[in-house]
Amino acid sequence: MLDTIILILDSTLRLSTPLLFACLAGLFSERAGVVNIGLEGKILGAAFAAGAAAYVFQSPWIGLLAGIMVSVMLALVHGYASISQRGNQVVSGVAINFLAAGLTVLLGQAWFSQGGRTPALSPQNRFQSITLPFADTLANVPVLGPIYANLISGHNILVYASFAAVPLTWWIVFRTRFGLRLRAVGENPSAADTAGLSVTLLRYRATIICGVLCGFSGVYLSVAQGAGFIKDMSAGKGFIALAALIFAKWKPVNAMFTCLLFGFLDALAIRLQGQEIPGIGEVPVQVFQALPYVLTVVLLAGFIGRAIPPKASGIPYVKERT
C-alpha cells in the first residue's frame, strides 16, 4: 500500500513540475497586469528548441539555454503586442499558441524529417535523476526510508528547481522592491506611473521572467521527462497552469499546492486507467482530465471562495487625459 502511494506521489511530483514552472510564469505576468493565454505556446516552443539543441549540441544544458531563449522571444512578441502596441492580450496569446504549434512541427520536419519530432536523445543528453545523499542507505528505514529514497530522492534537477522556485517567487514578489512595483503595475498602473516608475519597463521585465519560467517548463518536457520533442507535447499544460494560477488566487505557495493537486489527478488517472475503484466502479479517465478545468470554473463562479485577479490585468496602460 505504502509503495503504491509513494509511486503515485512520485509521479505526481514529476507531472506537477511543468505545471508549476508555467504557473509561476503566469503569476509574474498576470501580477504585472499582462494576461497570458500564451503559456502553452511558450512551453511548446521551448520544448522544441531544447529538444533540437540538446540533440545537435549533445548537451542538456545547451538545450535548456535554447529553450529559455525561444520562450523569452515568444514572450517578447507577446510583450510587444500587449505592452507597446496595447493590443488585445487574449488575441496575442492565441497567436503565440498557434505560432508555436505551427513553427515547431514545420521546422522539426524541415530540419530532422521525423514527422515533426526531434531525434531521440540519449540518456547523457537529458537531465538525469539525482540520487540524494544517503538515499540508498536510508531506504531500509521503515516508512521514512522509502519516502526519502523513492519519493524525495531520484528526480532530475529541474524537478527540484521548480519547487525551489516557489519560495523564490514568493520572496521576489512580496519582499523585494521589484515585487512591490510589479504588483503595483498589475493593480493600478497609474499609481506606479505617477510615482515615477515606468509601467512599460516593469511589464516587460515581468514578461521576460514569464518567458524564462515557461522555458524551464518546456525544457523539462523534452529534455528531462521525455527524450526529445514530440508534436503538441505540451498537450494543454499551459492552460492547466492557467487554471492552477486562478485556483491559487495568484499566490505562489497556493500555486504549488494547486499544481500538486492537478498533478496528482493526472497521476491518479494514469494509475486508475481501466481499474475499478471499490464501491464506485470504473471511473472514466476523462473525469480526472476534466476535473482541473471543472474545479477552476466552479471556483471562478465564486462557489468555493472568490478568485479576484489583479485589477489591471488584461488592460493595456494608456495615460489618461484628465
Add this chain to the structure above:
Amino acid sequence: MSKGQLPRWVDYGVLPALNLLAAFIISGLVVIVIGEDPFEAVKWLVWGALGYGEGIGYTLYYATNFIFTGLAVAVAFHAGLFNIGGEGQVYLGGLGIGLVCLALDRYVPWWVTFPCAIIGGALFGAAWAFIPGYLQAKRGSHIVITTIMFNFIASALMVYLLSNILIPQGTMSPSSRTFEAGGQLPLLRNVFTSFDFGQSPVNLAFFLALAVCGVVWLLIWHTKLGYEIRSFGANPDASAYAGISPVRVTVITMLISGALAGLMGINVVMGEQTRLLLDFAGGAGFVGVAVALMGRGHPIGIILASMLFGLLYQGGAELAFEIPTISRDMIVVIQALVILFAGALEHMFRPAVAAFFNRFSSSTAEA
C-alpha cells in the same frame, strides 16, 4: 481623437491589407529559413486552392467552417464578450447534429433530417455557451477563462462519449457509425454536376453559412435585440440607463454565439464525414477569432476572411504535397501571424498611415 480619424475605406481596407501583408512577409521569411522559394510556395498555394475545381471545392468547404465560427466570435464581440470557446461549442454542436442524424437517418430523407440537425446543433452549441455566459452575467466569472476551460471539458466529454458510448460494437476507432443516406447532406459535386468539384466535400452547408450571414447581419443592425447587443457592448452603463438587462443580453448573446458555432458540425459531421469523430473541430473555433477580427465583425468581412483562410487551408495541403518540406503546419504559422498582425497588432501601422493621410489630405486642402 480626431487625429486618428481615417476614411472608412482606409480603416476597413488599407489597414487590414497592410496587416495581412506583414503576416505574409514574415511567413515568406519562414519559408526562406526552411530553404524553399517563397514565390514558388505562393504559386502552389494559390494554384492548389483556386487552380482547379476540386481545389475550389475544398477552399469553399473550409471557408464554410470559418464562416460559422467567425460569426460566433463576432456576435459575441458586438456585446463586448470574448467567446474563445468556439472550439468546444463546435464540438458539442456536432454532438447534437450527430445524435439527430443517428436517430433519424434510417427513417427519413436528408431534407427532413437537415432542419432537425440544424436545431440540434444550434441547441447543443448554445447550451455549451450558456453556462459561461450565465456565470459571467450572474457570478462575474471571466468569460475568456471559462470558455477556455469549457473547451477542455468538451474535449474530455467527447472522448468519453465517442470511445465508450457512441462507438459501434466491435470497432476500435473512437467514432460513431457512419450515417445512412438520411443523415447525409448532398455534396455540391452531386448537385451542380456541370461544375467539376472533383472529390471535394463542399456541400449544402455552404449555402446555409451564407444564409446565416444574412440572418446575423439583420440581427445585429436591424433588430431591437441587435441594438441592445451593440449598446451593451459599446457602453454597458448607457445600456443599463436605457433599461437593457445586462444578464439578459449576455446570456442571449452567448446562446446565439454558441448556436452559430454549433452549426459548423452541419458542414463537417453531416456534410463531409457523415459520422461523429474525434477532434473534428480541428482548431476552427480559434480560426474564428482571426476571421472575426479580420472581418471587423461584419458578415461581408467575415465571408471574405473565411475565404482567405479557406484558401490557405486548401492551398496549404496542396503546397505540402508539392513541396514536402513545407508541411501543412505552415498554414498554422500563417494563421498565427494573421491573428497576430490583424488582431493583437492591428494598430501598429495606424499612426504611420494616419500621418501619411493627414499630410496627403492637408496638402490637397491647400491646393
Add this chain to the structure above:
Amino acid sequence: MGSVRCFSWGRGNAFETVYFESRHAIDTQVNDLIDQKGRATVAESNVPAIELIGVSKSFGPVQANKDIDLVVGKGSIHGIIGENGAGKSTLMSILYGFYHADSGTIKIDDKTTTIPDSKSAIAQGIGMVHQHFMLVDTFTVLENVILGAEGGALLKDGVANARSELKRLADEYDMTIDPDAVVGDLPVGSQQRVEILKALYRGADILILDEPTGVLTPSEADHLFRILRVLRDQGKTVLLITHKLREIMNVTDMVSVMRRGEMVASRKTAETSMEGLAELMVGRSVLLEVDKPEVEVGKPLLKVEGLNVKDDRGVLRVKDVSFKVRAGEVLGIAGVSGNGQSELLAALSGITRAESGKMELSGEKLDLSKAHDAAEMRTMGMSHVPEDRHRMGLVNKFTEYENSILGYHREPKYSKGMFLSKDAIRKEAKERIEKYDIRPPTPDMTVAKFSGGNQQKIVLAREIECDPDVLLIGQPTRGVDIGAIEYIHNRIMDMRAQGKAVLLVSVELEEIRSLSDRIIVMFDGNVVGERGPEATEQDLGLLMAGVNQEAENDHELPV
C-alpha cells in the same frame, strides 16, 4: 535627487530646524533683493516657487492651454480656479510631467527647467494629489507611500525607516493614519491624506492638489484645509486646483483664474470677492436670467418616501430621503457632489435597486427595494437626463439617430415586429435636430463627433420629446457652452409650464436657485433642509456643509 532628499528627511529634528532656518534666511534676503528691483509680484511670498511663461498645449485641434503665464510664490497657498474644461488639469499635468508643453518656459525656484516625466517632477520637489487617487487599493498605507521610493532593492531595508519617517510626517502635519491599514478599506478622506503623505515622503516642496474636495464631505474638506495651512506655515508651496469659489476664499493667499485654456487674471485672495472671481471664471455675469413665469402647481406626480440606497461597495449613500414633486414644479436638489445625489437618481430611474423606499409615480405605487429597470420607469412616464452623458446618456460609437432612441427602442413607433424601423427613426431624429437646433444637422454622424452642448441637446430632445410626466435631470449644463446653457434652461422652464414635474440635481448653486420652485439640500445622504428659491447663497452653503441653522437649537447635526 528625490532619494537624496528623502534621506535628508530621515535625519531627525535637529537637522530639520537648521534646514528650515537657513532657508528662511535665504528667502528673506532674496525677498529684499526683489523688492529693491521693484519686481515683487506677490506680497506675502517671495521668490516664486513656480514660474510659467507662455505655456501652450494642444490636443489635436483642441487648445487646452493657451500662452499661460503664472507666478506662484514660495510658501503660499495659490488657487487656480476655472470652470470644468478650462484647462486647469492639463496645466497641472504639464507641471507634473504627465504631458509636455508644446511651447513655453517652466521655472522652478527661479531656474529654467524641463519636466519630461513624473520622475523628474518628483526629483524637482513637486508632488501631486490627483483628482482620482493614484493609490493601489490592495496595498497598505506604508506600501503605497514607499512605492517608487523604496530605499533599497529589498523592502525590509526601507520599510523600518519609512515607518518612522511616516509617523514623523503624520505628526508634524497633523495627519493621523495607520501605516498598516489596507488603503482600499480607508474612507476617501484618509486616502487623500495618504496621497499627501506620499508626496511629502518624496520630499515635495510644492504640492499640487487637483480638485481635492470633490469627493470629500465638508468636514473632511475642512480637515484638508487645516492640513494645507500647516503645510504652508512649514514653508511648503501649495497649488490648489478647484472650480469652487468658497474653497478659494477659504484657504488661498493668491488666486489665478482660468477660462477656456487661458489665464485671465491673478489676484490676491484678500482683495477679491466671490462675485468678482465668478465673473472672471465664466466671462459673463453669473446671475443667470431665466424667465420664470407663474405656473399653477398641480397634484404631486412624483412622491418618494423613506428611500435608502447603498452603493456597490455596500455603503449607505442615500438615507431615509422623502420628497414630493408636483405638476408644474421644479424641485432642485442642491449639495456638494458625492452626497448621495447620483445614487438617488440611479435608484429613482430604476438603474439600481434601493435598500428600501416607496415611490409613487403618476399615481402608481412602486416598491423601490424590488427589482425595477429603467425601461419600466420610462413606460410609466418618467424620463431621465443623466448626470454624465458620456458614461450613461449616450453610446458614443452610435450615430445620432441611434442615440435618439436609446431607452425608447422598444416603443412600437420605432419598430416593426422584432425589427427597428430605421426610416421612421431617422425621420424623427431629423425633426428633433431641427427643433432643438442640433448642429451639425446630420443624423448619421457618430455622436462622439458632436460638441458637448449639442450632445446634451440630443439627450434632452430624447428625454423631453417622449412627453414624460416626470423629468429627472442631473447636471444639465455640465461641460456645455453658454449659448446651450440658456437653451437648456429654457427647455426646463417649458416643461414646468406644461405642468410636468421636474427633479433637478445640480452642483451649480446658481442654476438651482434660478430654476427651482423649491430647493432641498442633500448632505451625506440626508436631506438636511428645504428652502425657497429666494434663499441666500450663504444659507444654502451652510446647509450644503451640513449645518442647518433653523434646526440647530433642537438637535445637533453631524459635522
